[in-house]
Amino acid sequence: MGCCCSSNKNKYDVFLSFRGEDTRDNFTSHLCKALSQKKIKIYVDDMLERGDEISTALLKAIKKSRVSIIIFSENYASSSWCLGELVQILKCKKKNNKHRVIIPVFYGVDPSRLRSQHTKFVFSSKGSKAKRRAWREALNHAANISGWGSQNIRPESKLVEAIVEDVMKKLNRS
Known part of the structure; x- marks a missing residue:
């Protein structure tokens, strides 16, 4: 997939990348609600229209979003879909x-586990050797970006508040 990411005509403020079975019904749902309450336009994969080719729709959403929030959970890297999103975001x-x-x-998940692809952090074995190399590089790169850790901020509601505040600043909203 090629990526031609123009900064004009952003359709979404935030694209969320997450492993659905890990976080959809808990952390991600709370984050979505909090972002929506601040009038932040979010793209979540359940917004796909019937008939859309999923990969094309997701690629367009990534291109048309100003901020990408990547929620790394225990099983994130076991999904070739999540890893594909991560590569496109980067x-x-x-x-x-x-503009991104x-x-x-x-x-x-500890970021150091992403960098080393720690054995307990299951890594998708699907895909060609080149794809797997791109996924490993993307995980390593993303793990070196300053982010938020659930192990550092408790309770989760405080973590959600901190992320929403960070997004608001990055979108230049008060």
Whole structure:
């Protein structure tokens, strides 16, 4: 997939990348609600229209979002889909550095485990050797971006508040 990430005509404020079975019904749902309450336009994968080719729709959403929040959970890297999103998010950031913001959230995962692809952090074995190399590089790169950690901020409601405040600042909203 190519990435032509123009900064004009952003359709969404935030693109959320997460492993659904890990966080959809708990942390991610609370974060979505809090962002929505601040009138922040969010893209979540359940917004796909019937008939859309999922990969194309997600690629467009990534391109048309100003901020990408990546929620790294225990099983995030076991999903080739999540890893594909991550690679595209980083490509967009590289192509349009000034206008793209990436906010990693380490949800029950230490960033050092991402960098080393620790054995307990299951890594998807699907895909070609080149794809797996790109995924490993993307995980390593993302783990080196300053982000938020669920192990550092308790309770989760405080973590959600901190992330929303950070997004508001990055979108230049008060």
